[in-house]
Amino acid sequence: MSEPDIAVRVRGVAKSFGKTRILNDITIDFARGEVHALVGENGAGKSSVGKIIGGYYSADEGTVEIFGEPVTRFTPHDALGRGIAMIHQELQLVPELTVCQNVFLGKESNRASFLARGDRARFEELERTCGFSLNPDAKVATLRIAERQKVEIMRAIAREAQIIIMDEPTSSLTEDEADRLHALIGRLKEQGVTVIYVSHFLEHILANCDRVTVMRDGRVIRTDPTAGETKQSLVDSMLGEAAEISWPELPPRPLPSVAPVAEMRDVSTDTGLSGISLEVRPGEIVGLIGLVGAGRTELGRAMFGADPITSGHYAIEGVRQERLSTHRAVENGVALVPEDRRKQGxxxxxxxxxxxxxxxxxxxxxxxxxxxxxxxxxxxxxxxxxxxxxxxxxxxxxxxxxxxxxxxxxxxxxxARPKLLILDEPSRGVDIGARRRIHEFVVEMAASGIGVVLISSELEEVIALSHRGYLMSEGRIFGEVDTRGLTVEAALNRIFAQQGGEHMLAPQQQEAAQ
Known part of the structure; x- marks a missing residue:
């Protein structure tokens, strides 16, 4: 690869926090106009490499060159000036500003750092490019995690960066939204933009990246074209061993005659839930199956007392819960692992x-x-x-x-050993090794007699780890399914049919779902 083709050159980079060494002798070249993936278990150092290139961390040893020029004492502002933008896994937005203000923060047309009329036109053009359907006047504080992630992506694109570091950009997106993002990445690549793509979604990497660097324990294991890789080959390199990709075996499903640990009847809330009825038995894993915006998170929060129930019946171990608060929920043996671990957990x-x-x-x-x-x-x-x-x-x-x-x-x-454990996106932004341990934890909790409610945007995960599931759309439960033998395609077909059938799968996909 000739010198002009290198966008970022990292040589011998090391980084420590106190006595903890997180990067050792990192050497990688990122080419102009390529989509280059970084994969590894959590703690492997891939996000830290991105933060050094993006100016958020400074290297203790080694060198970094941007388009052939060495950089020292690098800051995020310096990086932006050199055409580098970063989309963070832990979102870096200003909650009290609007979507439009966040997108153009620091890049406003008006010198006084206020948005000018032209910025609205810029936003509309950017929206046409990205196709995210965001309201420019909505406060970021009111948005879901998935919508905030879209704002981060739009902000990076708005900076017209030549190097974009994407740290878990699809972790909260639906497959359809992820497909749109990958199409956008393809267009950026055609324009000569370098995309450094950090992700634990190996399927996305294999389908959309040119090369992949595998990291383990703060070191580079290898860099190779994705054309010769498989999901299994990446997993083996990440873990340093031949590791079968599998799901843990579920404990026996409790009998229907067992009294539920949690029961809802015709529950509604001001957050969009309507007519919710469900049961969770001790030792049972119940999945909430739906797309982003279906109301799964809102249902978990209502069960934990974080959002008030306006009508209907909610009982824990047969005792009706009136004016439930999070404090009383914990006292009653209810636990919630929220989707945003840094802000809420x-x-x-x-x-x-x-x-x-x-x-x-x-x-x-x-x-x-x-x-x-x-x-x-x-x-x-x-x-x-x-x-x-x-x-x-x-x-x-x-x-x-x-x-x-x-x-x-x-x-x-x-x-805490709760009676009811609600898990909202428990493996979001988590690598294959940590994910395996989390899956084992879910099964351990159920095997010990705890009722588990599982929410995940990865339908394969929620189906594989649940005894049964409730199908959700637009704040309602519209069906109950036995997850044994259920396919992702079949679940999607039922969800899309409930929404009006506009996104039904192709005939050949429907046949595979039968």
Whole structure:
């Protein structure tokens, strides 16, 4: 590859946080006009490489060249000036500003940093390019995670960057939305833009990337064209062993005669739920099957007392819940792992130990004071059980990889031993190794007699890990299904038929779904 073809050259880069080494001797070339994937388990260092190129981290050792020029003391502002934009896995938006204001933040037409009339026209043109159907006047604080992710993507495109780093860009998108993003990436590639694509969706990488760099334990294992790769070959390189891609075996499904741990009858909320009726039995994994916007997250929040129920009947272990709050829900044995772990699940100013203890302080306290030795022993045991890295009770959670942050959040509820566990996108932004451990955790919880409600945008995941499921669309449950033998295609056909049939699968796909 000749010198002019290199957009980014990384040579011998190393990075540490305190005593923890996160990158070792990273050497990669990213070519002009290519889509180059970085894959690896969470904690492998792929996001950290992106942040060094994007100016968010500075390298302790080694060099970085952008279009042949060395960069030093790099900041995100410097990176933007050199034509580099980054789409973060943990979204970097201003909640109280509108979609349009966030998209053009720092790039407003008006010198006083106010949007001018021309910016609305710029937004409309950008919307035609991206096809995301976002309301430019909506406050970002009111948007779902998937919609916020679209705003991040639009903001990067609006900067007309020549190098775009995409960190898990499809983690909250539906397959249809992901397809539109990949078509957009293809157009950017034709214009000579370099896309550095960090993702745990191996199918997306194989279908849309030119080359792939596999990382493990902060090191580069290899870089090769995706044309010669398979999902299995990538997994083997990521884990350093031949590893079968499989789902854990579910525990036996409880009999219908078993009394439900949670029951809803004709429940409605101000958040868009209407006429919801469902049951969850002890030891049962119940999946909520639907697309983004179907109301799955809202249903989980209502069951946890985060959103008030305006009408209908909700009972936990047969006791009707009136004016349920999150505090009372926890007291009644209900737990929620939210879809946004950083903003809603973890306390990033605290270390691993207090994050794990947060929901069960009474168990490690005496006369209002925590017992440090007991707390540390319990925290270390659950850290070992989940394989959290780094293996330290006082690790700085804010700097953990996404997968290890998610494990800490799951560990908090594992020690709480709830009666009902609601998991909203438990494997979002998580690599294949951490995902496997999370799947095992879901099965462990059910096997111990806990009722589990599973929400996932990956229909294959929610179908494979559920005993049965409820089909959702537009805030309603419109069907109950036995997930044994259910295919993703069949589920999508039922969902699209409920929405009016405009997106029904092709005839050959329908045959495969039968």
């Amino acid at each position: 973890l306390v990033l100013t605290q270390t691993t130990r207090p994050n794990i203890s947060l929901a069960t302080l009474s168990e490690i306290s005496r006369m209002g004071f925590t017992q440090p030795r007991k707390e540390r022993r319990r925290a270390q045991a659950i850290i070992d059980h989940f394989g959290i890295v780094p293996n330290r009770v006082d690790g700085d959670v804010a700097f953990y990889s996404g997968g290890n942050q998610q494990k800490v959040l799951l560990a908090k509820w594992a020690v």
